[in-house]
Amino acid sequence: MRLSTVLGIRRIKLRNRIFSLGIIITGMLSLVFGVVTFYGQNAGNFVMSVDTAARLRGIVLSTDPEFETKSARLMSDPINEARDITYAWLKLDEITQTNGNYTDIDHDYVAYTFYLKNEGMETVDLNYYIRITEVYNNLDRGIRILVIEDGVETMYMKRDTISGNFYPEYMPEAEYFLTDNTVMRKMIVNLKPEQVKKFSIVVWLEGNDPDTTDDLLGGMIKMQMNFTINRLN
Template identity: 25%
Template structure:
């Protein structure tokens, strides 16, 4: 009996110790929670002093450990519409910036036709001589991981194809310009150097075939003279320009552009490895038309209402008073053969 009594006493002691430990743990938890509440209250007071109106629930969602993510979502839903609109606009700008940056890095060769002064007057460009896809903007595919190549290794028949026809280590693109409008006019086609890196422009070559005649352009040599077999770039950012003063109705011009890094150029050295160049071609009117946009718009409406055969610049149809009134204007039946 004495042993049993001692056993009960030990059990009572153990229970007392466990209760005491449990109270101490609960006390520590309450103290920790109180410390967190104090810190949040202090933060809220600081924010109130700064003059900002902050929802306490938002503060709790951000600072209390192990808070469920849905609290943050709820806080976002409570934001006023103006803040949400601003956040949306910032996101759109960020996406556009990324897209623009990516496009720049691609190094594509683009051809841009002046829409207002040329496209609306019946001048268009196309990858094909039939002008089934007449437009005001074309983009050539880029060449990836290109290295240098000699001009002697580039095929001689590149002017005989259409659209993009790149080869190993060179870019080649052929397109057509057509006058299917109602009047003879002039244009200026200009190739520009838009960007470059690591001095790659010093060894680049740009060959241009215009209606079958080829000219090769390059940066001047170190002594200022022209590279062998080349014509110097017109300026630091302009490769060349072609002025067609009398682009008659029914005329079609063909351009082939070939770009490569010339391996035989003395400036083609190891330091330009990893470099890049980006070019574009712009086709503009050779006259400055100071007529207001409103008047041009009115004139287009007047032509439509009066039956004066308004220009269908996006397609093949030419007005009846053009050089060809009974068929489409193509490279094969062009006026300037």
């Protein structure tokens, strides 16, 4: 089971777009605005799936909360020109109310909502994690990954390479990547038969990050998200 995401960056300024939207922000975004292309294997942004052991125990995924259609693997739509944005621009209410891929008409970023269900006959513990498998031009320094599990938000980032107070008060405090390659790792405890979990995943290039500079242009990153049965089950 895996979630795969690839991001590439090209140089394009955002000034015209910001003014055309009527947005006036002081001291918010970095001086350099790049364009990010989100794309992945099989033309998707990222892939979510359960591994064989979890599938055999009845763990399934769906973009339908009623699970009329279900799968061990889901894929989002590609995004071609995503400029760096900031957390306040995310339309989180709309994202979490839209099943599957969410498209923001104002800004470009990865946003996908899906459901996980235990259709097996026994209660299980599930591990899930996001891991970086490839990265170029240090793109991992500027991205943010927001995981919303049953309405609870957790934002992940790599530690800044320079110290300072760069982030406005509206931004939630982020958890740092566990390692250079592992973004996060959590466990779903006692997932009972017929129980459903709701997830929304959002990925963007954060403009307030001091590491979002020209150095990231041409960068690329690839990630996997895995759901697995806890080995102690």
